[in-house]
Amino acid sequence: MHYDVEYVRKQFPALNVTVNGQPAAYFDGPGGTQVPQRVIDAMVDYLVRCNANSGGSFLTSQNSDQMITGARLVMADFFGSEPEEVAFGHNTTTMIYQLALALGRELGSRKEIVITEIDHEANRGPWLALEERGFTIREAKINPETCTVDMDDYQSKLTDKTLVAAFNYASNGVGTISDVKEMTHLAHAVGAIAVVDAVHYALHGPIDVRALDIDFLLCSAYKFFGPHLGVLYGRRDQFEKLPTYRLRVQSEAVPYCFETGTLNHEGIAGAGEAVEFIADLGACFGDFSAGSYAVSDCNWSERRRQVMAGMEVMEHYEQPLAEKLIHELSSIGKVKVYGPPPGHPRTSTVSFTIDSVPADKIAATLGEKGLFVWDGHFFAARLVERLGLDKSGGLVRVGLCPYNTAAEIDRLLEEIKIIAK
Numbered sequence: 001m002h003y004d005v006e007y008v009r010k011q012f013p014a015l016n017v018t019v020n021g022q023p024a025a026y027f028d029g030p031g032g033t034q035v036p037q038r039v040i041d042a043m044v045d046y047l048v049r050c051n052a053n054s055g056g057s058f059l060t061s062q063n064s065d066q067m068i069t070g071a072r073l074v075m076a077d078f079f080g081s082e083p084e085e086v087a088f089g090h091n092t093t094t095m096i097y098q099l100a101l102a103l104g105r106e107l108g109s110r111k112e113i114v115i116t117e118i119d120h121e122a123n124r125g126p127w128l129a130l131e132e133r134g135f136t137i138r139e140a141k142i143n144p145e146t147c148t149v150d151m152d153d154y155q156s157k158l159t160d161k162t163l164v165a166a167f168n169y170a171s172n173g174v175g176t177i178s179d180v181k182e183m184t185h186l187a188h189a190v191g192a193i194a195v196v197d198a199v200h201y202a203l204h205g206p207i208d209v210r211a212l213d214i215d216f217l218l219c220s221a222y223k224f225f226g227p228h229l230g231v232l233y234g235r236r237d238q239f240e241k242l243p244t245y246r247l248r249v250q251s252e253a254v255p256y257c258f259e260t261g262t263l264n265h266e267g268i269a270g271a272g273e274a275v276e277f278i279a280d281l282g283a284c285f286g287d288f289s290a291g292s293y294a295v296s297d298c299n300w301s302e303r304r305r306q307v308m309a310g311m312e313v314m315e316h317y318e319q320p321l322a323e324k325l326i327h328e329l330s331s332i333g334k335v336k337v338y339g340p341p342p343g344h345p346r347t348s349t350v351s352f353t354i355d356s357v358p359a360d361k362i363a364a365t366l367g368e369k370g371l372f373v374w375d376g377h378f379f380a381a382r383l384v385e386r387l388g389l390d391k392s393g394g395l396v397r398v399g400l401c402p403y404n405t406a407a408e409i410d411r412l413l414e415e416i417k418i419i420a421k
């Protein structure tokens with residue numbers, strides 16, 4: 001069936017918001033997406049029907065545990081993993097700190113960690129903190145012209161002393177999708193552990209942790225229609241070896257060894273429902289007649305096939321919109337678009353500057369018109385420094401989601417033309 005953006009939009013109550021008489025156009029997805037009603041309902045239902053702590057012998061606690069077990073299964077279908085390989089937590093930043101703290105306890109000969117210039121600080125800061133424990137942090141460069149990781153430089157930074165290679169799946173700053181399979185392969189070739197930040201990517205493409213052979217991967221549900229919480233995938237063999245800090249009364253088994261304290265139960269309910277929403281997009285609009293989603297011998301569950309199809313549906317809808325946006329932005333005088341060259345894998349996140357107009361001024365002017373965009377470095381601070389934009393206010397970022405329309409993009413472009421004049 002043809003993608004029906006109006007059907008999708010109706011599910012998001014926040015799209016009814018207006019600003020100065022204009023409907024809000026949410027281009028702020030890379031900072032956090034809006035939430036469909038069914039996700040809100042799932043969280044409310046949790047609080048009404050299941051609100052209790054884990055492990056009790058009474059109805060609400062049993063309902064609560066059942067919900068968490070169910071949501072873990074859903075997230076496993078999102079990653080293509082086993083449910084025991086899925087841990088819930090506060091957010092990605094905090095969970096990478098937890099990972100770094102645990103891996104930093106390793107007292108072996110591997111005392112180097114590779115990070116990249118394109119990464120969000122969430123996948124840099126926690127590793128840089130390990131310098132205090134005697135680790136050497138090596139930084140793989142980007143090519144500023146193409147906003148891509150310099151793969152030769154990345155490979156040259158990996159040695160037989162590398163404990164961890166930490167890199168993102170896609171850049172939240174400029175939308176570049178990296179060759180995560182190759183980066184993981186190169187990390188494994190020297191015996192290092194690959195830690196992948198999939199926070200930006202998770203809204204923009206299917207994740208298959210088995211096919212990529214990733215060791216640890218993280219994402220945050222609020223970037224894909226869910227509430228504010230983080231989710232970790234840990235490949236069972238690596239996860240079981242991880243020397244986590246935990247309470248003595250806490251289970252040593254994965255994934256519980258990583259889940260310190262009481263979890264955000266209503267958030268977990270919402271995260272599971274957000275993935276079910278993506279699966280429903282796949283079920284409604286996916287093309288199951290061709291491609292891997294039609295293959296029944298790959299032992300994927302029905303829901304996993306629908307999730308994978310749902311991701312494809314969203315990208316098929318967003319990519320032409322992103323191309324239109326890049327094309328038309330580039331033709332406006334004084335506007336410079338940053339990001340990978342045409343043909344390079346990218347998300348539908350587009351960043352730009354306008355000569356002599358600071359990014360915060362652009363975002364504020366657009367905000368008054370109900371056009372919500374982010375400005376600055378979005379915590380991809382090293383990338384913005386390398387692009388030479390750190391002193392001038394950074395980038396303006398437009399993120400597309402499956403609820404954005406071509407008409408909203410036209411509205412945005414009209415306002416940008418006025419600002420550029």
Ligand SMILES: Cc1ncc(COP(=O)(O)O)c(C=O)c1O
Pocket residue numbers: 030031091092093094120122123168170171172197198199200219220229230378379
């Ligand atoms: C690529 C990327 N990594 C990590 C993070 C941090 O995620 P969290 O806010 O869940 O800690 C973000 C948030 O914007 C991000 O875009």
